[in-house]
Amino acid sequence: MRVDPFYATNLVGSLDSAQANEQQLTAELSSGVSINSLSQNPVGSGENVLLLSQIQQDDSFTQSSSQVTGQLQVADSALGSVISSLTSAISLATSANNGTMNASNTKSVANEISGLRDEVQSFANTSYQGQYIFAGGQISSAPFSTSNTSPAVTTYNGDSDVNYLESPNGQNIQLNVPGNQIFMGSGTNSVFAALNALVADYSSGTVNVTQAVDDTQALGTALNYVSQQRVTIDNSINQVSAASEAVTNVKLQLTTAQTNLMQANFGTVSTQLSQAETQQTALEDVIAQLNSTSNTLFSKL
Amino acid sequence: MGTISSAFSIMSQALDADQEALNVVANNVANATTTGYTVETPTFEENSPVTIGGMSMGQGVTETGATSARNKVLEARLDQQQQLASSSGSRLTALNTLQALFTPDTGSSSSSAGDIGSDITNFFDSFTSLESLPTNNAARQSVLSTAGTLAGDISNAAASLNSQRTAIDQEAAGAPTQINALTSAIAQLNQQITTTSPNADAGTLEDQRQQDISQLSQLVGINQITSPNNGLAITTTSGQLLLSGNTSFQMTTGTVDGVTNFYLNNTNVTAGLTTGGGSLGGELTARDQDIPNALSSLDQLAYSISTTVNAQNNSGTDFDGNTGTAANPLNIFSQPDSVANSAINMSVVMTDPNQIAAAAAGAGTGDSANATAMAAMSGQTFVNGQTPINFYSNFVTTLGSTVSGVQTENTAQTASVTQLQTQNDTLSGVNLNDEASQMTTFERSYQAASQVFSTLNTIMASVLNLGEQSTVS
Numbered sequence: 145m146r147v148d149p150f151y152a153t154n155l156v157g158s159l160d161s162a163q164a165n166e167q168q169l170t171a172e173l174s175s176g177v178s179i180n181s182l183s184q185n186p187v188g189s190g191e192n193v194l195l196l197s198q199i200q201q202d203d204s205f206t207q208s209s210s211q212v213t214g215q216l217q218v219a220d221s222a223l224g225s226v227i228s229s230l231t232s233a234i235s236l237a238t239s240a241n242n243g244t245m246n247a248s249n250t251k252s253v254a255n256e257i258s259g260l261r262d263e264v265q266s267f268a269n270t271s272y273q274g275q276y277i278f279a280g281g282q283i284s285s286a287p288f289s290t291s292n293t294s295p296a297v298t299t300y301n302g303d304s305d306v307n308y309l310e311s312p313n314g315q316n317i318q319l320n321v322p323g324n325q326i327f328m329g330s331g332t333n334s335v336f337a338a339l340n341a342l343v344a345d346y347s348s349g350t351v352n353v354t355q356a357v358d359d360t361q362a363l364g365t366a367l368n369y370v371s372q373q374r375v376t377i378d379n380s381i382n383q384v385s386a387a388s389e390a391v392t393n394v395k396l397q398l399t400t401a402q403t404n405l406m407q408a409n410f411g412t413v414s415t416q417l418s419q420a421e422t423q424q425t426a427l428e429d430v431i432a433q434l435n436s437t438s439n440t441l442f443s444k445l
Numbered sequence: 446m447g448t449i450s451s452a453f454s455i456m457s458q459a460l461d462a463d464q465e466a467l468n469v470v471a472n473n474v475a476n477a478t479t480t481g482y483t484v485e486t487p488t489f490e491e492n493s494p495v496t497i498g499g500m501s502m503g504q505g506v507t508e509t510g511a512t513s514a515r516n517k518v519l520e521a522r523l524d525q526q527q528q529l530a531s532s533s534g535s536r537l538t539a540l541n542t543l544q545a546l547f548t549p550d551t552g553s554s555s556s557s558a559g560d561i562g563s564d565i566t567n568f569f570d571s572f573t574s575l576e577s578l579p580t581n582n583a584a585r586q587s588v589l590s591t592a593g594t595l596a597g598d599i600s601n602a603a604a605s606l607n608s609q610r611t612a613i614d615q616e617a618a619g620a621p622t623q624i625n626a627l628t629s630a631i632a633q634l635n636q637q638i639t640t641t642s643p644n645a646d647a648g649t650l651e652d653q654r655q656q657d658i659s660q661l662s663q664l665v666g667i668n669q670i671t672s673p674n675n676g677l678a679i680t681t682t683s684g685q686l687l688l689s690g691n692t693s694f695q696m697t698t699g700t701v702d703g704v705t706n707f708y709l710n711n712t713n714v715t716a717g718l719t720t721g722g723g724s725l726g727g728e729l730t731a732r733d734q735d736i737p738n739a740l741s742s743l744d745q746l747a748y749s750i751s752t753t754v755n756a757q758n759n760s761g762t763d764f765d766g767n768t769g770t771a772a773n774p775l776n777i778f779s780q781p782d783s784v785a786n787s788a789i790n791m792s793v794v795m796t797d798p799n800q801i802a803a804a805a806a807g808a809g810t811g812d813s814a815n816a817t818a819m820a821a822m823s824g825q826t827f828v829n830g831q832t833p834i835n836f837y838s839n840f841v842t843t844l845g846s847t848v849s850g851v852q853t854e855n856t857a858q859t860a861s862v863t864q865l866q867t868q869n870d871t872l873s874g875v876n877l878n879d880e881a882s883q884m885t886t887f888e889r890s891y892q893a894a895s896q897v898f899s900t901l902n903t904i905m906a907s908v909l910n911l912g913e914q915s916t917v918s
Contacts, residue, residue: 148867149477149876157863177551182544183852186845189549193562193838196550200563201823204570212577275580281809283580307813309576310821319577319813406551441881 155431162424169417178408188405195402201312202395209388212309212319215272216381219320222270222277223374226327229267230335230367233260237342237360240351247349254346258296261339265290265298268327278323281305287323290336295344298336300324311387312394318380326373335370338363449905455505456898462489463891465508470884472511477875481656484875485511485648487887513646514873520655521669523865524662528682528722530858531663535727537855539613540735540848546602547841561602562841564595565750565833569823575803575816580764585798592754592777596791599747603740603788610704610736617728618705620664621696624725627661628679628693635676636691643674661687666721683717685709704732735847742840743788749828749836751778751791757822761802761815768806775800 148154172178182189239245240253268278269286279287279302287302302323308316327335341359345351433439466487476482488511492504550560568591574584634654638647647654658679661667666682678689686694687709697708706715719729755776759769769775779794781787795801804812828836 146871146876146879148870149874150867150870154863154867175551177549179549181541181848182547182549182841182845183540183848184845186842186849189845190838190842192549193841194834196563197566197834197838200566201570201573204567204573208573208577211574215577273578273581275578275811279809279811281804281812283809283811303809305808305812307576307579307811308817309573310817314824406549441878445881445885 152431152435155427155434159424159427159431162420162427166417166420166424169413169420172408172413173410173417176408176410177406178413179406192402192405195398195405198312199395199398199402202391202398205312205391206388206395208309209384209391212317213381213384213388215275215277215319216377216384218270218272219277220374220377220381222267223326223370223377226264226267226335226370227367227374229260229263230363230370233257233339233342234360234363234367236260237346237356237363240346241353241356241360243351243353245351250346250351251349254343257339257346258343261290261296261298261336261343264327264335264339268323276302277320278302278326280320280322280324281307288327288336290340294347296340298328298340300328309384312391313387315383315387317383317387318376321373321376326370329366329369332362332365333369335363335366338366449901449908451502451504452901453898453905455503456894456901458492458505458507459894460891460898462487462506462508463887463894466887467884467891469511470880470887473875474877474880474884477877477880481652481659482875483513483515483648483652483655483873484879485513488512511648513648513651515646515651515655516869516872517671519865519869519872520659523862523869524659524667524669526858526862526865527659528662528666528726530855530862531724532666532722532727532730533851533855533858535724536730536735537727537848537851539609539728539731540851542609543606543731543736543739544844544848546605547844549841561595561598561746562834562837564591564598565837566823567591568595568750569820569833572803572816572820575801576813576820579803579813579816580810582798585764585801585803588801589777589793589795589798592795593793595750596747596778596793599743599788600791603743603747603791606736606740606743607789610732613728613732613736614704617725617732618698620725620728621698621707624661624664624687625693625695627657627664628688628695631657631661631677631679632688632691632693635688639674639676639690645675647675662722663724665718665723665725667723681709681714681717682721683714685712685714685717739840739844740788741784742836742843744784744786745829746788746833746836746840747791748781748784748787750833751781751787753822753827754778754819755780757815757819758800758802760806761818762804762806762808762810762812763802764799764810766810767800769802775802777801 168180171180179185179188179192236253236256240250245253265288268288270277271283271286275283276285276287277283279285282302282305285301287300288298289301290296290298300323304322304324306322307319309319310316328337329335332338338359342356342363345356345359466489469485469487473484488509490507490509492507494501494503496502547561550563568588571584571588571591574581574587578584631654634650634657638650638654641647641650654677658667658669661679665687667687668680668682668684670678670680672678672690676690679687681687687696688694694710696714698705699708700706701713701715706713707718708714715729715733718725719733720726755774755778758775758777761775762768763775767773767775774780775795777793777795779790779792781790801816803816804810805814805818808814823834824832826832826835831839
């Protein structure tokens with residue numbers, strides 16, 4: 145049997161493929177990336193798209209959650225101030241109700257409570273980055289205003305809209321409590337109705353004590369109601385923080401997975417490269433030997 | 446009865462034959478690296494003996510010419526494998542260019558430009574910021590800018606695919622010129638071979654014909670049919686006649702639906718050529734199958750995102766309190782009429798960020814229910830029953846698998862070509878060691894004949910001198 149006289153050509157083919165292999169490995173080493181084209185690892189490429197998307201979603205949620213936390217904290221501190229204002233109003237009313245005050249004193253109590261009402265109203269009209277946070281969906285204008293009539297009437301111009309932030313795992317976190325729910329609850333739960341009633345009770349100078357005591361009790365009820373609404377805000381703050389922490393943990397895992405998927409294993413790649421280099425050198429030597437002119441029979445003749 | 450002079454004659458024939466044989470060896474050595482050359486061996490034939498008075502007298506040897514060492518079956522098999530390998534090779538080249546448009550994102554930066562996957566996520570994420578800040582202008586601007594990036598990248602990818610397709614089409618359109626030149630050359634060689642060597646191997650002519658067939662099979666898938674008198678007919682893989690005997694049929698081109706189609710004898714053979722093999726087959730597969738597949742996936746993605754996002758935005762209330770109507774739609778993306786061409790035409794038509802409907806229909810501008818719904822769309826299965834990112838991920842995987850499959854196919858076919866080539870070279874290639882030994886053999890044979898000739902010469906001298914040592918030596 146004869147042999148292929150063009151063995152050197154075939155060896156050059158092997159040399160080419162060894163060099164291509166080296167090129168590929170060098171590219172992996174220099175870029176640090178193991179998947180440089182889709183065909184290198186089709187399933188890995190698809191996986192990479194999904195992992196990156198989840199990581200991006202997590203990033204985006206973390207950004208939103210810090211923004212949201214700011215807004216919720218402003219709402220929480222506003223409600224804290226409202227509660228302290230209401231507590232002062234209740235203690236003023238209680239002292240006015242014990243019957244020891246003269247007309248001018250009760251009038252001044254009326255003025256003080258009216259001042260506290262204005263304070264509460266300004267807290268209820270708190271805005272964050274230009275948005276009135278207790279206005280429901282009508283965030284572009286102040287939701288509460290009080291008439292100059294006696295008794296004064298406070299009206300709510302917002303709506304009952306509630307916004308939610310959806311976390312990457314689908315949890316809906318409440319972002320706001322509409323002002324009418326906090327300050328304009330039904331019956332004795334309404335903060336402004338109770339405050340306006342007290343102002344009316346004391347402003348004439350002659351106090352109907354029974355009525356004033358009832359109204360003071362109503363304000364106490366309303367105060368409790370505000371505290372309850374504040375819990376919703378506090379819960380949201382906790383939820384956002386918990387969700388954000390969970391997302392950060394998940395992101396860490398995802399990033400590790402993505403890095404493992406895409407990062408070239410330097411040890412393995414270096415070994416492979418060194419093997420490819422050895423192969424190339426060997427092939428070159430063989431080709432040189434075979435192609436040497438002293439190896440044909442003609443040189444022996 | 447033999448005479449001395451007949452012995453002279455036999456020896457001079459032997460010298461001639463050896464010289465001829467040495468010529469053949471010389472020709473082999475000279476053509477050792479000539480492409481397509483088939484090694485030749487000298488043929489010796491014994492001259493018919495003469496019978497005189499019941500005695501058979503040998504009449505020496507004649508060198509009747511060189512025979513090429515050729516295996517037609519092996520050559521045809523090589524051509525066949527060659528056309529498969531060059532088909533997958535040219536398809537692979539096209540696919541490699543194609544997949545370069547969708548290089549995997551390393552994730553080193555969270556929003557690497559040009560990556561459609563991260564564009565999709567960024568776009569839907571931009572609505573997450575709106576959930577908490579529905580009236581914030583920066584958050585609204587960011588929706589439009591991420592939408593612009595997404596639309597731009599999808600549209601650019603589609604445009605690149607289209608221009609790749611055009612480039613491949615132009616390349617393919619050039620093939621018939623080469624094919625026609627080769628088929629004419631083969632038909633001419635057929636004519637010469639049938640005339641000069643109807644019953645035997647035609648040597649060099651046959652080498653040329655084989656060389657041309659081999660080139661032809663790299664361009665286009667062919668079948669070879671041998672005909673009487675050493676003739677040959679060649680058809681495409683799907684059976685259309687390219688040449689028969691001394692007649693070749695010209696392949697012509699025409700444009701149908703914006704792409705080049707191929708005709709033989711006025712029959713459109715494009716579909717047959719696509720699956721037939723050869724580099725033309727690979728190019729046509731990429732042009733008519735691979736690139737349109739990728740384009741249609743992008744079209745589907747662009748269509749679904751554009752229409753669904755537009756519909757959702759139209760169902761809410763924008764910052765100015767408007768809800769989209771048929772007359773005044775609040776479209777973020779240009780609204781596509783059909784899936785086809787959705788990708789290349791994808792663009793952002795909304796210029797006023799206030800038109801993003803973050804609020805639910807009828808709700809105040811501070812509401813973000815619709816923004817939440819839009820953000821949640823990233824997890825909804827509205828692109829061919831998949832979420833947009835899953836659809837893109839699957840597209841990437843499918844494309845990668847196709848390329849990798851063709852790569853494997855091409856590697857296997859190339860290996861098989863190499864193997865067949867080795868087999869063929871083993872038979873038909875010029876082995877210089879063989880030639881050296883042949884040369885030595887013929888040289889020695891020539892020397893032997895000369896020696897006999899010289900001995901005859903001495904005998905002849907003795908005869909002429911009748912046993913006396915005198916003038917003739």
